[in-house]
Amino acid sequence: MNIQLKISHLTHKFLLVFVGFFVFSSDGYADENTVISSHTKTLAASCAACHGSQGNSVGGTSVLAGLDASHFVLQMMAFRNGSRSSTVMHRHAKGLTVEEINDLAVYFSQQKRVTAITPPNQRLAE
DSSP: HHHHHHHHHHHHHHHHHHHHHHHHHTTTTOOOOOOOOOHHHHHHHHHHHHHHHGOOSSSSSOOOOOOOOOHHHHHHHHHHTTSSSSSSSHHHHHTSSSSHHHHHHHHHHHHHHOOOOOOOOOOOOO
């Protein structure tokens, strides 16, 4: 096994253990009655520019609503540590604390996924 592949494999294993610690900690994800802080709602609102209101994207970006919290955390940590490439998400993820990422994971997991209806393409009258 070449050294880069071995390091990548170890990084992935570390990331899974790291994420698992936060996902399954005693303070971890509560049920649907969890009170979401105004700070978390503000952070989530900033995600709406690309991912839609309450995480319901209308296309072009991932739908976050109803996403499994552990999957959300895993993806955000991958953006944060650079193991998942992106155009802007690595910057957003690095600007969040691990607690904020966990709180956003809970928030988005509790949102109802809504299928977006996009209007048909319009043509200008000739």
